[in-house]
Amino acid sequence: MAYTFDTDDVAFLRSPEGDAAVAAVSQLPLTASSRLADTAEARKQVGPRFAAAVLETAVLRRRSRAKLDSADGWLFTDDALQQATPGPVARHRARRLAGRAVHDVTCSIGADLRAVAAVAARCAGSDLDPVRLAMAQHNLAVDGHAVPLARADALRPVTVDTAVLADPGRRDTGGRRRWDPADLEPPLDELLDVYAGRELVIKCAPGLDFDRIPPEAEIELVSLDGQVREASLWLGGLAAAGVHRRATVLGSDGSAREITDAEPDECPVREVGQWLVDPDGAVVRAGLVRHYAARHGLGQLDPRIAYLTGDAPPPGVRAFRVLEHGRYTEKSLRTMLRRHEVGRLEILVRGLDVDPDALRRRLKLAGTAEATVVLTRIGDTPTAYLCRAERT
Structure with missing residues (x-):
């Protein structure tokens, strides 16, 4: 423990x-x-x-190096470190708050507040936990930020004329994740009521039930290096006009790509082309697969499946050059793999009940080539696409 x-x-x-x-x-x-x-x-x-x-x-501190930037002198609790936003994600969110007065009403150990302090006109932090508040005071001082901090309940506003940043607790006392918005600390509905009409951004887990989010909110899904990290709800003047869903794809190299539901979403369902593309998880979770396809001239293999296809992949992504495809059975896949002398195989599955590790053991690969097989369902037909993964 x-x-x-x-x-x-x-x-x-x-x-x-x-x-x-x-x-x-x-x-x-x-x-x-x-x-x-x-x-x-x-x-x-x-x-x-x-x-x-x-x-x-x-x-x-040793564990924090994989998540936070330059936090060697910081103080943490285990739960606070688990919930802390990775550096590139925190900086991305802070950029949308640049130049404003910002109050982080659940500042915890100060991980998000550090990023905000670097770009905001002025900022303040508060938390109910005196231990985390004392840690935040130390951590921000280590980084050279003089940020006023106070012990306060996030549901009892202590500032006016500020944009509000909130990161409700998402774990119970046993460390298990909470998925119901009503179970967050403080509950999502109460935060929305207390700060109604204010500029507000709420950090949430990406698995949140978006059907329970106010329709006027902009929901942003953010990934880092291919892993979906969080959702942010932007309200009031912080929400972009005409945008309800946004996917932001960040890389540790500083790259950032965004797509929103304000863009066109017309794309065909078509036969497989030279390439398969598996959109980033933030795009999929935000429900923007068709928008992504339309932007890059791709089509859907099946309207219910997120895999896309085309004759030219988007730049800067890992895509799959199609070598062969056909109806999937283990026997037909084994024959396909022998024909291409595949000995090392990545197995991607969507829409089929297949355990990749168990399947790989049964295939008994013996070749020298490396490949990726995409197993999915096109209509009612289980289909295998043998591919070579390439960085475009």
Whole structure:
């Protein structure tokens, strides 16, 4: 179980003694197998009162490097780190708030507030949790941001004339994700009521039931390096005119591509061309597959399936050059793979009840070539497309 910090822990960790202790413990292996030895060494370094806090901080700082930018000196709780927005996603959201006065009403440890502080005209943060608030004060100071912070309930506004940023808690006390908007902390409906008429952006999980979102909201799905990370609900003056759904595809290299439902969505259903394209998950989750196809001159293989096809793929994506295709059975697929001497196979499935790992074991691949097979349903026909994946 994750360690539960208190304000005395945070005060110690912010002291020179605590900072030195975390630096020393950070040199330990910090693996599951070394846990007992690491704990003993931490107790030797700082004594029993703060050993667990120091050890947990060293572990969380190491874990944060895969998610946050330059957060080596930061303080975290396990839950706060799990919910923190990855750096490129936080900066993307902050750009839409640039030049405004912004109040982050659920600032937690300050991960989103850091990105906002870099571009906003002015900003403030608040949270009900005194531990996270103390951590945010430390973290923002580490980054050189002088942001006023206050302990306050997100459902009791303490600022006026600000754009409001909210990131409701999405895990219960057992660490399980909450999917029902009414179960968020604070509940989504209450946030919407309290800040009705205000410029408001609410960070949500991408699996949120969008049928329960106000029709005037702009729903933005954001992916990073091919993984859908979050949804944001933009309301009031923050919502783009005429846009109800937006997909934003970010890359760690700084690339950013967007598509909205304000664009045309006329695209044909057609026979397979030279290429298959699997749109980014943000495009699929936002319901913008047809808009994406229309933009890039592609067609749908089937109106119920997200795979697209055409004779030229969009630039900058991983697409699949079609080598052969036909009705899918395991026997016919095995024959196709032998014909192309495939020994390493990526299996993509949509619309069929197929376990890729179990199928790969049954195929007993023996060739030297590498390929991708796309298994899907065209109408009522299970179909296999043997392809070569290429970066366009």
